[in-house]
Amino acid sequence: MTQAMVEGWLAGGISPDRFTAYHPTRKQAAHGIAMTNRLEVGTYDTVLLGIKPQMLPELAPQVAPLATGSVTVLSVLAGITLDGLAVHFPNASGVVRLMPNLACGVRKSPIALIGRGMGEPLADDVRQKLTQLAAVLGSAEWIADEGQFDLVTALAGSGPGFTYRFIDALARAAAQLGLPDDQARRLSLAMVEGAVALAAASDVSPADLAARVASPGGMTQRGLDVLDDDDALLSLLTRTLRETRDRGEEMGRTRP
Template structure:
């Protein structure tokens, strides 16, 4: 796929996630002179990137807007930004709990609007980005945004927006859950007597190497687990604990359900 860069990228907010996305794009060749970041603090973002503390009188022609502020700020942002948008303005929203219909109501002039839910590894080009739009968005805009997203990692277009909160719970929230798992694996090793610093290094390297192996394997992670676990061996005994009464599946299902439910509550304004 040919790389696509917008004529101008206007970021509303540049927090952790939007910052990771921008950093990756700049590393991959996006001209910093094409980027403007609206940041009330005025804090610099990267060399050559223009930072403004208030909205400009007009958006540059051919601007793509990335909504990267906190979701609760959407009303105030839309009140100031919507009058600047035209039919040529493209909007990418990474706001959790902000349905496409709501975005279309708030930005009526913009034809091309795409919801995106990235996760933090986008900064390494190893993220997962769920994407959704509707039939109003042009095929050209969809293709361009797809090409813009590709350097960030795995881009998955979701056919049904009703699944967006579920997908967000899995891939958007998933890194935090995995970070917690790595920490807990290390603490469990420490509980067995391994020095804390060694347990932390070993847990991180174990997860990193195993994830890389799973990504390259010709079989599923479930099959890999069974291949590692010899009958009657240490690994099998540990897996028996995780597998008993589907306890690990139940725990993770409960975890994703709680995250999904929160996304739905946010969409209702809760």
């Protein structure tokens, strides 16, 4: 994920010399980014955590000396709360949870953020800087209630997985009904790409767009009737997001 984020930032015009990557064994980073095998205090303004959440207790003592003074800690670690980050990085100026998805590599990801300073709200200048940084990767959305962060993660972070499954299901359904597999995949992908682009550029809601596509008694309406029967699609996606959110909450309860 952090690699995709850096690729998005570079594609957005941020210079490679703004970054230093740490890895215990790797000797070289892509795109001319400086790589180090030693965690040493430097002139950083932000530390981005891109490790597996269960590794945080082991690695935090090594990272904490870097996160002091005016340094802000950014975390993409699922299940690690602001309280948990503050415990591990008590001398940072602030801690921020940031949740992108892999589309940040092509600068099309929604970026959810929530953060705080140590004992006070996040400084306005830090919030503004992080908003600008996140917006390079797509769009920035600050979340007011951390209790909603797992739901936001389920929607914006895990959502691409659900979307890919939907595209795959459309293609497989068309193939089962007689189209060649490769043609069904191409048509499904191209259709979704166009539909999303139109929805993003439109000044009306997706629900209204669906109504505009359908004619009374026509082909599209017959298909929509199947999806709408007993709110079948809505019920399925509500369950999907609920289960995903609840898993995030479970993970958070078992992590420091």
